[in-house]
């Protein structure tokens with residue numbers, strides 16, 4: 481498998497990152513797969529440890545929580561630099577309609593994340609029976625508010641609302657979710673640049689970059705074709721010169737197609753759907769799914785699992801994102817990054 485390893489030698493940033501992660505790995509022209517061991521052996525033992533490698537190996541865990549923290553630190557430094565230089569503090573407005581518990585949790589996490597980097601957050605919570613017109617009024621107010629650089633309408637919206645109308649109303653210069661059709665259109669076109677890229681797919685690609693995993697020329701399979709993850713993820717991978725297939729609910733042979741992938745991005749919302757048998761040895765797996773499943777042993781009564789069967793995948797893949805602690809924290813970090821980018825652009829600050 482060494483010759484088909486999709487890893488490149490890491491940049492210095494990556495090397496730093498890898499050193500701080502749980503598993504020591506040898507990075508270089510050969511494969512990154514290494515021995516089964518959840519706990520890292522001391523580095524001085526690594527050689528003999530690796531030399532005895534014969535059978536079972538386990539994927540490297542891609543630590544989204546750690547990378548997200550690094551990115552938040554970088555953003556915090558930029559936010560204070562901008563504040564000192566031009567006196568502007570980036571502002572993010574979040575509109576939440578209805579009382580879905582998961583949405584409320586996400587919005588709370590976004591607010592906390594804003595605070596942690598010095599971004600101002602404005603939040604409006606509207607009852608489920610709010611009219612579309614009222615939501616449009618809020619958007620229009622934030623569109624015109626110079627202290628707001630990003631506007632996020634938490635999805636899903638209540639069913640009586642036309643999501644398309646609402647998303648189209650966000651000024652493209654403040655569309656930090658990257659959901660405006662003009663931003664998506666530019667993402668799809670060669671030679672064009674969107675103002676913003678959707679946060680979750682952007683976070684997936686950022687993880688690959690920061691772990692030194694090359695995308696160019698690789699076979700990528702995206703499982704799921706949603707507007708917010710699957711579709712933009714496929715577009716982004718294609719922009720990165722991958723050869724991309726999209727597997728969806730009407731695909732007749734999803735397992736066979738997925739098994740050809742060097743890189744898998746799973747975003748379907750089906751717990752443990754992708755089994756070990758779907759995965760080519762040494763593939764890299766980015767698991768976007770965040771699915772609650774019953775777990776009586778947990779204090780919450782449930783636990784979160786991905787779209788990929790982690791226990792099986794970790795034995796086959798070369799690297800994998802965990803759930804939680806993988807893509808989720810990256811989504812929020814990319815939202816903060818988009819908000820900072822927006823504030824810089826609006827104020828012509830480099």
Ligand SMILES: Nc1nc(=O)c2c([nH]1)NC[C@@H]1CN(c3ccc(C(=O)N[C@@H](CCC(=O)O)C(=O)O)cc3)C=[N+]21
Nearest residue numbers: 586632633634635636657679804805806808809811812
């Ligand atoms: N307009 C809009 N933009 C969004 O970006 C958007 C949205 N609507 N609607 C809902 C989804 C979902 N989403 C998540 C963000 C972070 C975590 C996250 O940080 N999860 C953590 C913690 C999970 C936990 O323990 O609860 C983790 O995976 O480690 C999860 C999910 C953003 N979304």
